[in-house]
């Protein structure tokens with residue numbers, strides 16, 4: 001390894017500076033062009049908001065729209081390990097890729113439908129426990145008590161640890177002989193469990209890890225929501241004769257809705273797409289028994305090198321999430337505040 | 342029977358004593374006003390009666406029941422909150438119906454009561470709106486409606502009119518008084534507005550720093566305040582206070598202040614005799630300082646010559662800011678007064694109506 005000298009530091013700063021400089025130049029020229037077109041040429045009334053949004057819009061276009069477009073392009077190609085440089089593009093390939101998603105095993109044995117069902121179960125179990133756990137902890141934390149700050153800090157730890165590290169640590173805890181999971185089971189008088197070689201228990205293990213990881217986000221989000229509910233409503237509800245449960249049902253839940261809705265949508269999307277935990281803890285194994293859609297997608301592309309197929313596959317997954325989000329927004333009244341009509 | 346009785350009630354928040362040894366009896370169907378400056382413990386008192394705040398010491402009875410350990414929902418009370426606390430996610434109808442629904446009233450009965458209350462309050466056309474879509478005055482009426490539909494034994498109202506504009510406030514004051522006549526329930530009404538206190542209640546309780554200062558009918562409190570605080574708090578503009586010394590000259594009792602000296606009625610000897618040659622606080626209400634022009638027959642011993650600093654025309658009358666020596670005071674005189682800023686003017690102190698307070702305890706000398 002090279003020793004860190006002032007030369008290298010200077011070089012690094014220079015590189016960063018250069019980048020900032022070019023980005024600044026790019027933004028300025030962008031704004032100048034926008035100014036000339038919007039203000040001078042078409043004399044657009046709302047030019048300023050558009051000019052302010054422009055850099056962000058361009059950033060979104062480069063980082064999201066372009067890759068997305070390229071993905072669609074790949075989905076209509078027959079790019080694979082054998083045809084990496086000289087692949088061809090055409091509707092024919094697109095259709096065949098798309099059919100393949102449902103026709104042939106995605107990896108060696110699991111099919112799309114098995115994966116979809118498993119992803120569905122994975123998502124539902126995880127999100128239900130995230131929300132329930134987060135809600136219960138948030139309600140407990142929202143009460144006056146001593147040492148609240150300490151509890152809150154401890155409970156946020158899973159969120160603060162990088163997912164990769166947490167997942168790897170948990171992987172060790174599920175070791176047959178030394179892992180704390182089996183040690184605990186034995187202490188309680190149960191048989192140790194083959195966490196990593198039995199597909200069912202492996203699936204249970206990754207679910208446990210992901211629940212542990214996901215609760216803090218929900219807890220913090222819901223706690224924020226709870227704190228924004230004025231205690232006056234509870235006073236009024238008590239006078240109106242509401243029991244503790246009724247206060248929760250008729251005051252807390254509806255007023256939490258504007259927070260819960262986006263949190264649940266995000267939770268579903270994140271869990272549905274959660275690659276890290278499964279890939280790092282079980283690697284999708286044993287025998288593809290814990291693979292979900294995204295881990296199999298990754299493997300199809302980067303272990304089986306089926307680029308065209310993978311692109312088509314990813315589009316299918318994307319469509320599912322899109323449909324889910326739209327339906328959920330419709331049903332729940334979306335991001336509207338609780339006190340709007 | 343919905344008598345409310347507080348017996349030696351204390352409320353402490355850590356080191357802060359919000360209510361100190363309050364004993365108070367509110368009779369059935371009485372309209373009782375709780376008044377005092379901000380932070381004096383009015384809301385806390387009310388919230389203890391409601392059951393929203395634990396009682397640190399003492400007992401509270403509603404009817405003949407000791408309610409210390411009875412939760413709010415079983416106390417048969419309704420409360421109008423200082424900031425309304427309407428449920429933001431329910432429309433006006435449901436805000437009003439919520440309490441009845443929880444108490445499992447039949448639908449038709451709920452409907453009847455809500456519409457009845459809405460009619461009384463003139464908010465029938467707002468039933469479908471959310472609180473956010475209402476003006477302050479409308480919200481306040483919904484908050485009242487939510488209390489009315491419950492038909493409780495006791496109403497607790499915490500400054501329900503404080504957010505309204507002056508005109509609406511006057512109107513709602515009358516509405517509330519009418520409502521009380523009609524519903525025939527006990528009302529405990531908190532305000533820091535002394536006009537509301539004077540005009541609305543059967544009796545007034547004046548509170549300061551958590552301590553009840555005086556309880557009595559409005560005019561009784563106005564005419565016979567127990568101490569300087571009550572005297573200064575009730576009445577607008579406030580009573581004038583001046584540092585003075587009592588002097589005896591022959592058979593007469595005089596008040597000597599910096600800049601003037603006036604004679605007190607002889608009856609004062611009995612009550613104030615022991616204060617002769619001692620410092621006292623001399624209090625006189627603005628309407629008891631007369632314009633000599635309008636009272637030409639005034640006793641010359643009551644006349645004070647003062648500088649006119651400012652005049653504040655209020656329409657039918659004028660507030661004249663006078664000063665003599667280091668004391669300054671306000672007189673409330675007819676609009677035709679000739680007092681002009683920068684001139685001197687002769688005023689008459691109607692000492693029949695004047696008050697004397699002990700310099701140390703501020704207690705009324707009478």
Ligand SMILES: Nc1ncnc2c1ncn2[C@@H]1O[C@H](COP(=O)(O)OP(=O)(O)OP(=O)(O)O)[C@@H](O)[C@H]1O
Nearest residue numbers: 354357358359378379380381382383384385386533
């Ligand atoms: N929850 C609380 N914790 C600590 N102190 C409190 C609490 N509630 C009230 N107090 C204190 O108790 C005292 C009385 O408060 P309270 O709200 O009863 O006043 P108030 O007479 O209603 O005033 P306002 O006219 O401003 O509404 C105040 O000094 C206040 O700071």
Ligand SMILES: [Mg+2]
Nearest residue numbers: 383384423499
């Ligand atoms: Mg208050």
